[in-house]
Amino acid sequence: MHLDYPMKKNGMYIIKKREFDDIGENLLKEYMPDVLEYPKAVDIMNLATECLYLDVKDMYITQDGSILGMIAFDDTEFTGYGIGLDEETLKLSAGTVLIDYSLWGNSNIGRRRYTLAHECSHWICHRPYHSPDKRTFEFRKNEAGSLIACRSENIEGVRSASAYSNYDDSDWEEWQADSLAAAILMPRKTFARAFADAMYEEGVRLRYLIKGDDIITERRVIHRLTEIFEVSHKAAQIRLKTLGLLRECSYDGRYDMIVWR
Ligand SMILES: [Zn+2]
Incomplete structure (x- = not known):
């Protein structure tokens, strides 16, 4: 899916809050138009795996549950924790999403779905920013790395108006992913x-x-x-x-x- 919005030199899109509704709607129109016809739940796992071709895996990303989701923009490795909290290293190919095990269970279905939508949104909005292939953005590879780790407070996040003035690119990334996740799950x-x-x-x-x-x-x-x-x-x-x-x-x-x- 191509985004036609202005972009900073470092590959970060400049997108207004209301424009996320358009991006979400265009995405759904392309892949699952029926959810725009009447109110119903978006099959976010299907959108992630069958439409965006992301690979979704589960592990304990941290021991304290502070990070709920991650996405790899390049082939890399990540060491987290298995079900028994033993260290476990996974090889991640570009487009792999990790969702924290703590989100399993019926009581967390909504938050798990939102986290997955948030990671899909990073994939849609932030590949140019993290792209290891485009020389224009080469410096980002070293500076930002090929993984985004999404902290609990940035998923379904509440932000005060005064916070925006202190935002750096990483804060804008999280804001953009959270805004688009809402637009996808709740058109x-x-x-x-x-x-x-x-x-x-x-x-x-x-x-x-x-x-x-x-x-x-x-x-x-x-x-x-x-x-x-x-x-x-x-x-x-x-x-x-x-x-x-x-x-x-x-x-x-x-x-x-x-x-x-
Ligand atoms: Zn994030």
């Missing part, structure tokens, strides 16, 4: 439609929710979305905020009632 139009349906079924006649105003309804609506899209509560909550469907307060200080109330 804007079907997610907004599912939200509107959930609000209707909960008997709420508002266009958006005010965070903390009615916690029970907020939880129930978000729960419906987590079941449809197979994402975590946190991922769905962040997506709602990004799309303006869960707000800190209404713009004018009053509730924005829709016309039929």
